[in-house]
Amino acid sequence: MTKYICITGGVVSSIGKGITSASIGRLLRSFGLKVAAIKIDPYLNWDSGTLNPYQHGEVFVTYDGMETDLDLGHYERFLDVELPGVSNITTGKVYSAVIEKERKGEFLGACVQIIPHITDQIKSMIREVAAEGNYDVLMVELGGTVGDIESQPFLEALRQLRNEEGFENVMFTHVTFVPYLDAAKEFKTKPTQHSTKELRSMGINPDMIVTRSPKPIDDALRMKIAHFCDVGYDAVVHTPDADSIYEVPLVLNNFDVGNFINNRLNLGIDTNPNKLNEWAEVVDKLKxxxxxxxxxxxxxxxxxxxxxxxxxxxxxxxxxxxxxxxxxxxxxxxxxxxxxxxxxxxxxxxxxxxxxxxxxxxxxxxxxxxxxxxxxxxxxxxxxxxxxxxxxxxxxxxxxxxxxxxxxxxxxxxxxxxxxxxxxxxxxxxxxxxxxxxxxxxxxxxxxxxxxxxxxxxxxxxxxxxxxxxxxxxxxxxxxxxxxxxxxxxxxxxxxxxxxxxxxxxxxxxxxxxxxxxxxxxxxxxxxxxxxx
Structure with a gap:
């Protein structure tokens, strides 16, 4: 059975959810697991083909010809896999599929609604990717931030996914920004607290919180975040800005993220950190x-x-x-x-x-x-x-x-x-x-x-x-x-x-x-x- 790790974001967009998702995937790949990733984009465009590069960056093209979000490029580079086009789910694709089914009479006269029809379609698309590759773990990144109107059907679908697949088969990782105020000479955790509270109001309790900031935070701050966000201290992982994005899997490994996920999802794998040696050598060459x-x-x-x-x-x-x-x-x-x-x-x-x-x-x-x-x-x-x-x-x-x-x-x-x-x-x-x-x-x-x-x-x-x-x-x-x-x-x-x-x-x-x-x-x-x- 495929295990799912859902990545959500809070406070601000472009915080590094894609790199976090890809890095977790790289870490799990180093343990011998078959890993793939999905990017969910809540915009109504069917694909990324006509999006403005100034706003959305490059259009990444999959081997089967889908024009997708640039995060699929991160996934392919980190995981060293070739992902199919169905790995990029958009609101446009979801609604188009549901409307097509309605026009064909597949709902038998039912009033088509966000719940259950849209959320069911989202879950179906996620499971389609999992089934196509028979993956051990599937990373599912939701674009935007918690609280966005566009993201709500997807958050509801992911909440339902955990209920349907079982607690030990679906975990949530929430990526948030911890700002540093120069005037006060201190970090502020309140945005992370509010973001996590917003996520919990949607019925989702994060299992792990990955914090982002320009420089490292101390253990006391991690303890504070754990206390106010209702997670364990070992579930608060910090990834400060690095010289290279390829260092992030090594940072996660230093926080023993592999063991945390292994225990949370009952993967039953050997998480010997030496298996990241090859990746560490790549990072050294880049330096x-x-x-x-x-x-x-x-x-x-x-x-x-x-x-x-x-x-x-x-x-x-x-x-x-x-x-x-x-x-x-x-x-x-x-x-x-x-x-x-x-x-x-x-x-x-x-x-x-x-x-x-x-x-x-x-x-x-x-x-x-x-x-x-x-x-x-x-x-x-x-x-x-x-x-x-x-x-x-x-x-x-x-x-x-x-x-x-x-x-x-x-x-x-x-x-x-x-x-x-x-x-x-x-x-x-x-x-x-x-x-x-x-x-x-x-x-x-x-x-x-x-x-x-x-x-x-x-x-x-x-x-x-x-x-x-x-x-x-x-x-x-x-x-x-x-x-x-x-x-x-x-x-x-x-x-x-x-x-x-x-x-x-x-x-x-x-x-x-x-x-x-x-x-x-x-x-x-x-x-x-x-x-x-």
């Missing part, structure tokens, strides 16, 4: 301080780093593998002209994906700079397309463009997939999820992967236009990866350049701290060589 490799990310959402969170983490994973410290600088591509003088100290440039014409000019100029100065450059999705456009423009196809930006361009080197041209809806209309990619021997790409074929995740509508394939190859472009039928171009390189690689897919979604993505490792290694020369 290297020199030499430093500086990579510039040129994109249009750089004001909000979470918009590129998987790319950021992938660079750090690769740096640890290469044996260097990663320093990332962000440059807005949404400018009239990119200041190339500001790029001169960079060891490498990364041009990420995106949609729309805004910010295109700066990305093209970054590609131009890398070509002129032999700086290693990595183009991802739209970044690869910018590479193709810029190379074409530099070699006689002056007005070359993507039809996404100019439907009348005389040289549509990037064009929409034929099957998408009649699609009107924005959400879920792209080539999404995992596809096979055949690698061409004797290329930087094949050397990086060291296998003949790979699987990578996509999120795009536009493709390399095969009508210009021969022309661009004559201009020095090497096509180093295609679909198995050789029809769609997946990866390109440039001859006679230290490292100029673009891929149509998103490799950042498959990088792990213990298994960095080969393309990122190759890129960072090239940037390190450029630094030394």
């Amino acid at each position: 290297i301080r020199s030499p430093v490799v500086t990579i510039g990310i040129v994109g249009k959402y750089v004001e909000y780093e979470d918009a590129y969170i998987s790319i950021r983490e992938s660079l750090h994973h690769a740096a640890a593998e290469v044996g260097v410290k990663m320093n990332i600088e962000y440059f807005s591509s949404d400018v009239d002209e990119l200041n190339k003088n500001e790029l001169k100290h960079l060891d490498g440039i990364l041009v990420p994906g995106g949609f729309g014409e805004r910010g295109l000019k700066g990305k093209l100029e970054a590609v131009d700079y890398a070509l002129d100065n032999n700086v290693p450059i990595f183009g991802i999705c739209l970044g690869m397309q910018c590479m193709i456009i810029e190379i074409a423009r530099r070699n006689g196809l002056t007005d070359a463009n993507s039809t996404e930006f100019d439907a009348e361009t005389p040289y549509p080197v990037i064009d929409m997939m034929e099957e998408q041209k009649k699609v009107k809806n924005m959400g879920g209309t792209m080539r999404l999820g995992q596809y096979d990619c055949k690698l061409v021997p004797d290329t930087k790409t094949s050397e990086a992967y060291n296998v003949p074929e790979v699987k990578e995740r996509h999120r795009h509508r536009f493709e390399f236009n095969n009508d210009y394939r021969d022309k661009l190859e004559s201009l020095g472009v090497t096509i180093s990866g295609t679909t198995p039928d050789d029809f769609l171009v997946e990866i390109i390189e440039v001859k006679d350049h230290p490292w100029f690689v673009g891929c149509q897919f998103h490799p950042e979604f498959k990088s792990r701290p213990n298994r960095p993505h080969p393309l990122f490792v190759s890129f960072v290694d090239a940037a390190n060589n450029y630094r030394q020369n």
